[in-house]
Amino acid sequence: MNGFLKTKAVLVTGGAGFIGSHTVVELLQENETVVVIDNLSNAASDANNLPPAISRIKSIVTSSQAKNLHFIKGGYGDKSMLDKVFKKYNIQAVIHFGGFKAVGESKQLPLMYYRNNVAETLNLIKAMNEHNVKNMIFSSSATVYSEGPPEDLPLVEESPLGNCTCPYASTKLFIENILRDVTMSDDGWKVMALRYFNPVGAHKSGKIGEDPKGIPNNLMPYIAQVAVGRRKHLNVFGNDYPTIDGTGVRDYVHVVDVAKGHTAALHALDAMKSGFRAYNLGSGRGTSVLEMVQIFSEVSGVEIKTQIKERRPGDVAIFYCDPARAWNELGWKTEKTVHDMCADLWTFQQNNPNGYVSAEYNGKT
Numbered sequence: 001m002n003g004f005l006k007t008k009a010v011l012v013t014g015g016a017g018f019i020g021s022h023t024v025v026e027l028l029q030e031n032e033t034v035v036v037i038d039n040l041s042n043a044a045s046d047a048n049n050l051p052p053a054i055s056r057i058k059s060i061v062t063s064s065q066a067k068n069l070h071f072i073k074g075g076y077g078d079k080s081m082l083d084k085v086f087k088k089y090n091i092q093a094v095i096h097f098g099g100f101k102a103v104g105e106s107k108q109l110p111l112m113y114y115r116n117n118v119a120e121t122l123n124l125i126k127a128m129n130e131h132n133v134k135n136m137i138f139s140s141s142a143t144v145y146s147e148g149p150p151e152d153l154p155l156v157e158e159s160p161l162g163n164c165t166c167p168y169a170s171t172k173l174f175i176e177n178i179l180r181d182v183t184m185s186d187d188g189w190k191v192m193a194l195r196y197f198n199p200v201g202a203h204k205s206g207k208i209g210e211d212p213k214g215i216p217n218n219l220m221p222y223i224a225q226v227a228v229g230r231r232k233h234l235n236v237f238g239n240d241y242p243t244i245d246g247t248g249v250r251d252y253v254h255v256v257d258v259a260k261g262h263t264a265a266l267h268a269l270d271a272m273k274s275g276f277r278a279y280n281l282g283s284g285r286g287t288s289v290l291e292m293v294q295i296f297s298e299v300s301g302v303e304i305k306t307q308i309k310e311r312r313p314g315d316v317a318i319f320y321c322d323p324a325r326a327w328n329e330l331g332w333k334t335e336k337t338v339h340d341m342c343a344d345l346w347t348f349q350q351n352n353p354n355g356y357v358s359a360e361y362n363g364k365t
C-alpha cells in the first residue's frame, strides 16, 4: 500500500454502546477500518478508563481486523477533536449512534437531551461539512412515529410522525429534520435514518451485550436480571390492553440484525446519489410481554416470576413495523428469531451477571 494514502475509514459515534459495539464487529468483519468516538457517558469503563466493550470487540474479530479498530474517548460534538480525527483518518462515512436515550430521564432533564443529542450533532454536521465528509447513517427510533389507531399498523416510513411523547423522541425527530434540510441544501450530502423498533439480545459469543446502568427501564434487560437473580420479579405494566393476552406487543429485533442493517445501509449509501431516506429496522412481527417471558423461561430453564402492575404512562398497546422498504432498497431483513434474542441475551447475562465491569465475569475472552 502507498504509505501516503490514508486507508478509508468509518467514524462511529457511540461505538462503545449497545448497538454501536455490535455494529463495529460487523464493520470490522467486513474489513472496514473503524474509528470509534465515545465519551463513555453511558458505557462502562475499566481501571484504565477504557471501555471493556472495545477490548471484547477485538477478541471477537480476527487479530488483523482488530488492528483496524481505533478508539478515541471524547464527545462527538467536540469540534477541535473532530478536526484532528478528520485530518488523521480518511473518513468516508459517519454512523451516528451517540446520544442519550432514556425516555424518563429526558422528561426530567430535557435541556440535557436537547444539548447532547441535537446541539452536539450540529457540531458534528458542521465538522463533516468542513472536511467534506457528507455520508451519514443516523440512529433514529420508532418513537418518531405519532401514536395512531391500531388500524394504522404496521407502521411504514410514510406513517404520520410527531406528537412526540417525550423530549428524547423529539430529539430524534429534530435531528431527522435537520439532516433532511442539510441534504436539501447541498446535494453532496447522503443520509439514511434507521428507525429501530425494539433492539434486544446480544452477540452470540456472550462477550458484548446491553449493560444498563441502574435499574433497567426496558423489558428484556429486566427479564435477564430477574433470571440471573439480581431482581426478584418482573413488573408487567398492564394486562388489560386489547392484545392477545392483554400485555403490550412490540416488534423485537435482534441487535446483530440491527447491526447488519448498518452494513447494508453503508453499501446502499455508496450507490445512493444524494438526499435523505428513512428505513424501519424491525421484524414486522409483534410479541407480547408474557410471550417474551415464556420464551425466555424456556430458553434459560429459569422461571421468571411476574407481578401485574398498572399500565406505564405513555405506553401504547401494539407497535410493529412493515420493514419492506429496508428489504427492497437495502436488501436487509431480520434473520434471527425471538428465541435467538432470548438465548443470546441469556448467554451474555450469565457471563456478565453484573455487567461489563464485574469481578464476577465468567466468560472467556
Ligand SMILES: NC(=O)c1ccc[n+]([C@@H]2O[C@H](COP(=O)([O-])OP(=O)(O)OC[C@H]3O[C@@H](n4cnc5c(N)ncnc54)[C@H](O)[C@@H]3O)[C@@H](O)[C@H]2O)c1
Pocket (backbone or CB within 6 Å): 013, 014, 015, 016, 017, 018, 019, 020, 037, 038, 039, 040, 041, 042, 043, 074, 075, 076, 077, 096, 097, 098, 099, 100, 101, 116, 120, 139, 140, 141, 142, 196, 197, 198, 199
Ligand atoms: N437501544 C434501543 O432500544 C434504541 C432504540 C431506538 C433508537 N436507539 C438509538 O440508537 C443509538 C444507540 O443506542 P444504544 O442502545 O446503543 O445506546 P447506548 O447508550 O448503549 O450507546 C450510546 C453511546 O453514545 C455515547 N454517547 C452519548 N453521548 C455522547 C457524546 N456527546 N459524545 C460521544 N459519545 C456519546 C454513550 O457513552 C454510549 O456509549 C442511540 O442514539 C439511541 O437513541 C436505541
Ligand SMILES: CC(=O)N[C@H]1[C@@H](OP(=O)(O)OP(=O)(O)OC[C@H]2O[C@@H](n3ccc(=O)[nH]c3=O)[C@H](O)[C@@H]2O)O[C@H](CO)[C@H](O)[C@@H]1O
Pocket (backbone or CB within 6 Å): 101, 103, 104, 141, 143, 197, 198, 199, 217, 218, 219, 220, 222, 234, 235, 236, 237, 238, 247, 248, 249, 250, 289, 312, 314, 315
Ligand atoms: C416508554 C419507553 O420507555 N419507550 C422506549 C422503549 O420502548 P418500549 O416501551 O417499546 O420498550 P420496553 O422494553 O421499555 O417495553 C416493552 C414492553 O414491555 C413492557 N414492560 C417493560 C419493562 C418492564 O419492566 N415491564 C414491562 O411490562 C412495556 O410496558 C412494553 O409493553 O424502548 C424503546 C427501545 O427498545 C425506545 O427507546 C422507546 O422510546
